[in-house]
Amino acid sequence: xxxxxxxxxVEREGRLILGDLSLSLSERRIGIMGPNGSGKSTFxxxxxxxxxxxxxxxxxxxxxxxxxxxxxxxxxxxVFQNPDNQIVFPIVSEDIEFGLKRRIPEPKxxxxxxxxxxxxxxxxxxxxxxxxxxxxxxxxxxxxxxVLATTPEILVFxxxxxxxxxxxxxxxxxxxxxxxxxxxxxxxxxxxxRTMDRVLVIVEGRLAFDGVPAxxxxxxxxxxx
Amino acid sequence: xxxxxxxxxxxxFTAMIIVLGLIPPVPVPWVPVPITLQTFGVMLAGLILxxxxxxxxxxxxxxxxxxxxxxxxxxxxxxxxxxxxxGGFLLGMIPGAVITGWLAGALPRGELAHAPQGxxxxxxxVLRCWVASVIGGLLVVYAVGIPxxxxxxxxxxxxxxxxxxxxxxxxxxxxxxASIVAQRVRRLGMI
Amino acid sequence: MGSFYFPGDxxxxxxxxxVKLLLLMLAGAGLMWVHDWRILxxxxxxxxxxxxxxxxxxxxxxxxxxxxxxxxxILILYTAFAQTPLGALxxxxxxxxxxxxxxxxxxxTSIAQMMEVLIWLLRPFHQLGWVNSExxxxxxxxxxxxxxxxxxxxxxxxxxxxxRGLKANPxxxxxxxxxxxxxxxxxxxxxxxxxx
Numbered sequence: 001x002x003x004x005x006x007x008x009x010v011e012r013e014g015r016l017i018l019g020d021l022s023l024s025l026s027e028r029r030i031g032i033m034g035p036n037g038s039g040k041s042t043f044x045x046x047x048x049x050x051x052x053x054x055x056x057x058x059x060x061x062x063x064x065x066x067x068x069x070x071x072x073x074x075x076x077x078x079v080f081q082n083p084d085n086q087i088v089f090p091i092v093s094e095d096i097e098f099g100l101k102r103r104i105p106e107p108k109x110x111x112x113x114x115x116x117x118x119x120x121x122x123x124x125x126x127x128x129x130x131x132x133x134x135x136x137x138x139x140x141x142x143x144x145x146x147v148l149a150t151t152p153e154i155l156v157f158x159x160x161x162x163x164x165x166x167x168x169x170x171x172x173x174x175x176x177x178x179x180x181x182x183x184x185x186x187x188x189x190x191x192x193x194r195t196m197d198r199v200l201v202i203v204e205g206r207l208a209f210d211g212v213p214a215x216x217x218x219x220x221x222x223x224x225x
Numbered sequence: 226x227x228x229x230x231x232x233x234x235x236x237x238f239t240a241m242i243i244v245l246g247l248i249p250p251v252p253v254p255w256v257p258v259p260i261t262l263q264t265f266g267v268m269l270a271g272l273i274l275x276x277x278x279x280x281x282x283x284x285x286x287x288x289x290x291x292x293x294x295x296x297x298x299x300x301x302x303x304x305x306x307x308x309x310x311x312g313g314f315l316l317g318m319i320p321g322a323v324i325t326g327w328l329a330g331a332l333p334r335g336e337l338a339h340a341p342q343g344x345x346x347x348x349x350x351v352l353r354c355w356v357a358s359v360i361g362g363l364l365v366v367y368a369v370g371i372p373x374x375x376x377x378x379x380x381x382x383x384x385x386x387x388x389x390x391x392x393x394x395x396x397x398x399x400x401x402x403a404s405i406v407a408q409r410v411r412r413l414g415m416i
Numbered sequence: 417m418g419s420f421y422f423p424g425d426x427x428x429x430x431x432x433x434x435v436k437l438l439l440l441m442l443a444g445a446g447l448m449w450v451h452d453w454r455i456l457x458x459x460x461x462x463x464x465x466x467x468x469x470x471x472x473x474x475x476x477x478x479x480x481x482x483x484x485x486x487x488x489x490i491l492i493l494y495t496a497f498a499q500t501p502l503g504a505l506x507x508x509x510x511x512x513x514x515x516x517x518x519x520x521x522x523x524x525t526s527i528a529q530m531m532e533v534l535i536w537l538l539r540p541f542h543q544l545g546w547v548n549s550e551x552x553x554x555x556x557x558x559x560x561x562x563x564x565x566x567x568x569x570x571x572x573x574x575x576x577x578x579x580r581g582l583k584a585n586p587x588x589x590x591x592x593x594x595x596x597x598x599x600x601x602x603x604x605x606x607x608x609x610x611x612x
Contacts, residue, residue: 227551228605229605229608229609230601230602230605232551232554232555232558232605233558233601233604233605233608234598234601235555235559236554236555236556236558236559236562237558237559237562237566237597237600237601238597239555239559240558240559240560240562240563240565240566241566241597243559243563244563244566244567244570247483247484249483249486250486265586269590269594273594285555285556285559288556289556289559289560292437292530292533292534292556293437293440293441293444293518293521293522294518294522294530294560295420295484295515295518295519295522298487299484299485299486299487299488299515300480300483300484300487300515300518300519301487301511301514301515301518302518303440303441303444303514303518304441304444304445308445308448309448402586402587402590405587406586406587406590406591406594409591410591410594410595410598413595
């Protein structure tokens, strides 16, 4: 799957947030790092059209985010930093099934898909639980299950391990490596970045570094530490 | 027309009114009766979200209650409430929020820290919000509620009006607090 | 407090949501005409029996009733004063019967099920093009979902303000609550849009 950024400029209230970005992403595991406020969250929100650039074009698998955003959103599974914002229904199974409504009209198949997604992450037992009773890590897995249930072709994660303790963080890394789809991951987690194929460093709205994890993290440590 | 964010805001503010409505009345010094926070939430919705979204918020509130979910103060719900003595006050809140939002005026856009902060600069806006809240959150609500109360209980307009007058000081105070809070939030233009 | 629902397998849980809501509505309307306290008492006991059947934890139910009783007590006292003690008994029994009934329905019907009923009710309007049932249902579901969240948010902000030495009043609490709410709205909207 190819994601292309062509001469992107993103502005908000007259301020330049991301400037003059042009690149192509096709690797299986891509990491995105950068100091807070550097524009990384803006960057990934361009991919599924949550934000549109002032000038320039973003193409996901050949589809322009300005023109065919619905098709793109069906391909891109976006996992947000705070699972509470992502989960609409209090009961786990209902939330996941709700997310599938448009793609799978048949209720029984939806139910089946939901069970599979939960099972994939080892949280089938949380099926009937109310999300208010779940821990932060469990909620994150439920949110991820909801996204995986929609069988996305590519995944985007916004700071997935920031709120997890060490044990859950390691579990997440395991799950991540088992996922067949390509994934883009925004994170501060330098250890996680080491497992990537390619790492982008965004500083003050510009692409400051683009390369292999070892070099990228070294650069990051020197310039942003 | 209505973006996803608007729908989410409506849901959030409706939830807020529900939570406020379920809090038992608060006794306040100098005020004859403990004040309920339900109309406080309604005023805030009108002042911060404007007439259309504010009206939608209260409409959603009433509809959820009509579905039978115990979200009204005291955990009440259902058509029985509408048919009862307080039904008019509840319904009156819908146009009330719309009028409050309308009178409070267009939301100031993006006036951040550089806008004048002083007492004198802020007072006219607070005053406008207060007038809007009193007319919408009080007068309109009473205008619908009192006749309804009179009819349902057979009290007669006069008695009904007197029964409600005791809430007036508390409501006026509520409107003032809502205006001060709303004004501060409105200025930050995140809406 | 907003989502009373708890998953379960009782026959009440399995009854169709539409049926439960309709019965609740009819009961609400019908009981207004009943003026015999003995019948109302029977109804109340009947509802209590149903609550037991649903498998609900009685402790929870008792807690809900306690928190919500302030208004009932006021209404009972008012009726005793303005009319007769017997009238007050009637009012009390009726209110509690309806309250428990509404609670029962909420406890045995999930939000998704209620939304299905709503969508069904709106179908004629949806077909006329007046409303988009899906969006309406979404707003309802979100509202109920957010009620407990707001309560938690309230407690969080109260703690934060207390740590700064500020007491809880509408000014110290109101503005932070509203700002946080507004910020969340954008995040939740993004998540919903991304889901498409």
